[in-house]
Amino acid sequence: MDGWGDPRIDAYLAEVAGHLSGPRRRRERILDELRDGLHEAAAGFPGERAVDAAIAEFGPPRRVAEAFAGELAIAYGRRTLTGLLVTGPLIGALWLLALRLPPWRTGLVVLLVALPVLPLVAVAVVVAVRAVATTGSLMRWLPETGPRQALLATAVVAALAVVADAVLIARYAGRGSALTALAVTVSAARLLAGLAVLHRLATWPSRLEK
């Protein structure tokens, strides 16, 4: 018997799900995989107690969930950092347009005076690219980034984005063209998103290894 539709498996998985935190799709895949594994395990035990034996083999729900805490934290960090890396250049381009600073005709000093946050952006990009690369296929060649380091990198990048947006908004809000107003609005949206990320990280529920 493989325990198909058995309420004990549903209850067990619901308990595991209660202890998982991270991107929803990732959590659903983990639960689908565990469900399949539990049924396979149950099929290997004889009689009525097969489902109980399979559940006992998998172990306490909290401990099983904890085993996935690291990969879920990394998945959250990668998703957030990728989002910031993709939207960052668009927001940057909008600011350059709004302030009429074509980078190919503007000297570095003029750029830095108009956008004093550029060094912060450069640091954020380096931290984000490194964390995304060393939690993906580059981990074969570079030192691997663990879950806690991935969340730390995400916090650093989100904080830098928040500071950069705050500086730009404080400097240019209520000034200039409609395009500047649009850039301020978009930066305000990212600032709020960055604060939401920082709040999520500050209240991250699971304990993580390095």
Next chain:
Amino acid sequence: MVPIRPEVLKGHLDALLLAALEDEPRHGYAVIEALRTGSGGTLDLPTGTVYPALHRLQSAGLISSEWHTVGGRRRRAYQLTASGRAALAQHRDVWDRFSAAVTALLARPAPG
């Protein structure tokens, strides 16, 4: 007999998982069973060790996975990538030298 704890396998788990997928694609629980039967029951790794390690190997590009529907359930089957085969060959080479060295060092002195 003293049981072998998962921590002892640290550093060799990747190689064991890659080896379990060498002949054919397998789903997560089939990998656990392959390690159990292949080791004559000595290596009985918990789910909480095997599934996250498979996911990590996939992130590293050493294995890939595909989802199928089997008997109304979603099933994820893993298979080696070309990089995974190369990594397995390297692991084997390292293991051969490591195990020969440790066996020589731990060898019981001949009686008499």
